[in-house]
Amino acid sequence: MNPFLLVSRSAEYESRLRALLGGRLTVITGEFLTFGVDAVMERVEGTPRIALLGPVLNFEETRGLLKELTERHPDIGLVVVREQRSDLEDWVDELSLHAVLSPLATDETTIELIRRLSAWLVVNGRADEQDFAMPIEEETGEASDDLLAALVSGAAAQTISDVDVDEDLVLELERDLDSLTQTEPEQEWEFPPLESGVRSEAIAVVAPKGGQGKTTIAINLATGLAEIAPNSVVLVDADLQFGDITAALGLTPERTIVEAAGAAAADELVLKTALTHHADGFFVVASAPSPEAGDAIAAAALAVLIGRLRTTFRYVIVDTTPGLGEHTLALLENVTDAIFVTNMSVPSLRAMRTEFELLRRLALTPANRHIILNQTDRQSGLTTRDVENIIGAPVDVEVPRSSAVLLASNRGVPLIHDDVRDPASKAIRSLVMRIAPDAQPKRARIHRRRRSNESE
Known part of the structure; x- marks a missing residue:
């Protein structure tokens, strides 16, 4: 008989828990819940001691x-594996369970919780x-302070004090379980709720050709709006x-747009795990790991992804593929703003005019x-008026050529x-302030960040 049971729709988490618990773990995939709870219970063998x-x-x-x-x-023993979100307290209050464990908790934290609950x-x-009887794992020691802590409900803690056992042992276990309830201070990358009445804005950054500086514009727009x-x-x-x-920002993502645009990302938890946080206070959905993986993403899936992100974020900035392919057209159909980027070369300007006409x-x-x-x-030989005549539209922002762009990158x-x-x-x-007039530069913060980078 296996003492541990997992019911989950996450194949990744299943693999991770199998690696920790080995053959003593029974797994029932959450897809069986499509047929009701009874379909899952029919597959529970013996008497499991802890269910996750x-x-x-x-x-x-x-x-x-x-x-x-x-x-x-x-x-x-009952453990819910769930992200620490704003509604987590409601889950703990309304459900009869012993603990809530973050799916992002480290292996050491996960094992420690299972050990103490056992x-x-x-x-x-x-x-x-x-x-x-079989050891869950070699001694791991105390979880470090930066681990995502598991939460234990007050009802479970109360049950401990009601049992007539050795008082010293009860106090020791109670302290152990209480320590799991001590969550870290709210991380800076918690997702703030959208304010009532505030509309989420989706902004596509588009260019007729590559090499126009589209990605630089998108990165700095996200940075300014995050202020x-x-x-x-x-x-x-x-x-x-x-x-x-991610290369331009020095990030190392664990997941990419492939996961973010996948069917499983319909669940908010899965979608959020596909995000990478940047120190300047914004999130990134990383590009596909290869052109082949990118080609496998349907245009409709990208449009759905933008809609999902708009339910959580105030601003969704999208750096698109150059030109007006199927994916870029699908994105333009689902955004509130579009930023068109070009340089002063005549071929690029004519390509932009063609884009506008299409x-x-x-x-x-x-x-x-x-x-x-x-x-x-x-020295380009063209004036701004020449540019406007070629593209058939007025220029909103002029960004001069500067070596500082390359240095920052x-x-x-x-x-x-x-x-x-x-x-x-x-x-x-000035572009950032066209989108959000309140986005004034924070000079002290900017200078401090620059000095810290130069000292590295």
Whole structure:
């Protein structure tokens, strides 16, 4: 008989728990819940001692499983595997369970929780030591302070004090379980809720050709907007062939747009695990790991991804594939603003005019259009008026050519936080303020960040 049971829709979490618990873990995939809780319970063999439910199970599914497991196995230890979100307290209050474990908790934290809950079950007469005779893992020691802590409900802690056992042992276990309830201070990358009445904005950054500076504009726009909406900005690298936002920012993502645009990301937890956090207070959906993986993402899936992100984030910035392919057209149909980036070369300007004409014919011109003339140079032989005549539209922002752009990129620092005085930085800041007039530069923060990078 296996003492541990997992019901989950996450194949990744299943693999991870199998690696920790080996053959003593029984796994029932959450897909069986499509046929009801009974379909899962029919597959539960013997008398499991600890059941872990999740991740990617909703409240009703979890409540149904907890009810059936408690009725059939009254002594079972129950753990919900769920992200620490704003509604977590409601889950703990309304469900009869022993602990809540973050799916992002380290292996050491996970094992420590299982070890302590196993000991608590034995002390309270709910299990025998022989049920857990094989060691879960070699001693791991105390979990470090930066671990995502597991939560234990007040009801479980109360049950411990009601059992007539050795008082010293009860106090020791109670202290152990209480230590698991001590969560870390709220991390800076918690997702703040959207304020009532505030509309989420999705902004596509588009260019007719590569090499126009589109990615630089997208990165700095996200950085500037994050100053007024910290952790409520997400930058999506939807350049499916050769996106390089994470390289430009010095990030090492664990997951990419492949997972974010997948069917499993319909669950908010799965979607959030596909995000990478940047120190300047915004999130990134990394580009596909290869052109082949990017090609496998359907245009409709990208459109759905933008809709999902808009339910969580105040600003969704999308760096697109150059040109007006199927994926870029699908994105333009689902954004509130579009920023069109070009330089002063005649072929690029003519290509942008062609883009505008196509979008007008398809009725896909975004409600808010911003035209950026990038890398301007007095030696180009063209004036701004010439540019406007070629593209058939007025230029909104001119960004002068500057070596500071390359220097900031090589440092992995957004330009507007690297050199606030640079003319290109000022021009990009004016673009940020077109979107959000309150996005004034935070000079003290910018200078401090620059010095810290130079000292590295």
